[in-house]
Amino acid sequence: MLSMKNNRSGSEKGESETRESRGIPDDPKKRAKYQAIIEAALEAFSEYGYHDCPVSRIARKANVADGTIYLYFANKEEVLISVFQEKINLMISEIEKQTRDCDNAWKKIEKLVRFHITVLGDNPVMANFFQIQLRQSSEKIRRGIASPLRGFYRLIESFVVEGQEEEIIDPRINPNIARKVIFGSIDEVVSCWVRSRRRYDVKERIDDTLYILGRALLVDGVRA
Amino acid sequence: MLSMKNNRSGSEKGESETRESRGIPDDPKKRAKYQAIIEAALEAFSEYGYHDCPVSRIARKANVADGTIYLYFANKEEVLISVFQEKINLMISEIEKQTRDCDNAWKKIEKLVRFHITVLGDNPVMANFFQIQLRQSSEKIRRGIASPLRGFYRLIESFVVEGQEEEIIDPRINPNIARKVIFGSIDEVVSCWVRSRRRYDVKERIDDTLYILGRALLVDGVRA
């Protein structure tokens, strides 16, 4: 099983407390403020764009002082990274929970695709954050995002491998590439929808997407 | 055939000389300087990241004064957009040329995928630009990029439709979604490679990618 759940430290190398990450507070009062900042940042970034969103705007939204942000996060980049960590980890746990009792690996992939698109489709703020704000050119941000994203990647890939073990997914498929096709497809579907200013309902695209992904992965006998 | 080739004007409405786009110079001397700035910007953005790359750095690289940039582009955002226009249009023309005498639509898709990954795989600077720098959160940039990108999208989609007419691609596939799967897959494959700091050779991933895309699209009889 994926042991991602609480591995939310800023970097995988365990630079415990210094610059890169101040960690997630244990004290419930602090934890609440930490969460408030995360949620405020999510909204603020989506609303104004990462680079056009001053830290003061996050603070204002979170009902804290500007300086308070820096008691919880090392800097603005860390805030963005932490928002992503929080959200992607929630997503991963939820998908793990929901796929736990699926009959087979393809059902899990189906669930994952459906869940991911549905969540973002129902949540414009998060969709904007994931598809637009996250893609910053800053090296530090990219590195900070890499690790939690890997958790999501591994989840998908594990489903593919599982499917191959169950002999419902073509064994000649490279699972790593399959993961990229799956993730890339979802990502593109959602990105286009966000860029279209959400003029249609993405959820209506789920079945067509799954149809193609099913063709791509499943051995002939299994395809409906 | 797609008539995208030389449609590189800044805006779709053809406002010859407004703020948003100063157009591409006809005078060959100016054209050369325009190109020099484009190339310098491509490099500079890739090297430092769009937001961490002052206009002065582009100017320096292009061997022109800071102010000169503004004789050719309305502002920094326009530079980024123009670099993309220039490059994506080159790519489109080249793909159109190379696919002109393919036997069937699938060969064209194969060519496109292979070409796209190869070009970026051989060109780290451009890869970084396409996969990282281009994804800015600025609304204006996103809009500026949308139109030339659409040309690329249309090209892919036209191949899918062609394949369906040739009855080698599953008619039940939604071509628009197929395009997203194809583009999303390429994009993810290249992005991961760039993010890995190009620690391997992407071109080695082409066949595996095409294998999955072939499964995804082709009717059973055609698949090798």
Add this chain to the structure above:
Amino acid sequence: MLSMKNNRSGSEKGESETRESRGIPDDPKKRAKYQAIIEAALEAFSEYGYHDCPVSRIARKANVADGTIYLYFANKEEVLISVFQEKINLMISEIEKQTRDCDNAWKKIEKLVRFHITVLGDNPVMANFFQIQLRQSSEKIRRGIASPLRGFYRLIESFVVEGQEEEIIDPRINPNIARKVIFGSIDEVVSCWVRSRRRYDVKERIDDTLYILGRALLVDGVRA
């Protein structure tokens, strides 16, 4: 009586905290810094001229960082406007105070003229500011200055009307034009002196000016 005294808010519409004016701070510590900037700006503008005086020079003179200016004023134009507001309102209050127990309206006008020329005559920095720096071609500045200036205009005009009610000023005189003659005369007297680089003492011109203004306004019986 004119209720101008403390009406120093940035805009007439009472928009408490908008861009255009950050208001005058209540907190005494901030108020002190606000005043320091005002005084520094007055000096700096007079010394270098509005357009040739970078904000950084004001900051330096006020012993604050450049950015601090923008915590107190929305932009450079607002600084100029605020300096004027501050100074003209002081002037108005002082004149109101000093004219309160004058025997008649003409004495008030006399006082006003004498006071105005004396203050500027004794204060080259302020004179330069009022006569030179204030007259900027920027529309926004002109509008910002208009409202506090109107307070000064009204004061003069009220004296003229009063004089007519007292039957010492010719009733056939248009008080609005009389105000313009009075103000225009003072203004020209001081301006010429400033432009002469203060090569003489303006205060010596007061009596001659008042002699002419007395002739202009007073009914024959009253003139000395």
Add this chain to the structure above:
Amino acid sequence: MLSMKNNRSGSEKGESETRESRGIPDDPKKRAKYQAIIEAALEAFSEYGYHDCPVSRIARKANVADGTIYLYFANKEEVLISVFQEKINLMISEIEKQTRDCDNAWKKIEKLVRFHITVLGDNPVMANFFQIQLRQSSEKIRRGIASPLRGFYRLIESFVVEGQEEEIIDPRINPNIARKVIFGSIDEVVSCWVRSRRRYDVKERIDDTLYILGRALLVDGVRA
């Protein structure tokens, strides 16, 4: 008589040709271009404001290249000064002509006031230029304007002295101050009208202004 007419050199000290002024061209073709620039500048300054009017805008309006401006004027400041010189000298000549056969000095003053306000009142572009654009804080501009302005001042003052010689103007009046009262009054009347965005007709204010000025200057017996 005033010998101002063609004394339009940049400075009174006769620094013939070097920096400060390139003089007015004799060659009629050049003279035409010189005039075209003057007129274009007058318009452009009025329209955009001196500081917000790039030299290129003047060039455009004058149908010449930017660089051409510098063949006729040493710099932008010189352009402003020259516009003023041209216009004020025209004004002076015209007033001299029109007052040549006035019965007495007061009629001349009347004519001058009426003429000045009428010309500006009928010519918003020139009014804006004289009342707003001209008042720049730049030391160099102020000095450049001083000399031609002095011609206008002298004209007014000469009328006052004449009036005193004719014994229609109070001999106890200081002619220099009288000139300031006259000029200051006109200036204020026109300035207020310009600042009001010309919402009324200034010419309607002429009589009221003259009434007050007549009271101010004329000996009792002469006043109507």
Add this chain to the structure above:
DNA sequence: TATGAATGAGCCTTCATTCAT
């Protein structure tokens, strides 16, 4: 722990002026 005033580095952009053609 929380505040928010203060900092000051840094960047985009403008535009007067020059000069090769």
Add this chain to the structure above:
DNA sequence: TATGAATGAAGGCTCATTCAT
């Protein structure tokens, strides 16, 4: 003489971050 592309200095302003309270 005329052009207009090129220059590059300069400045207003923002905002991430700090630190005294």
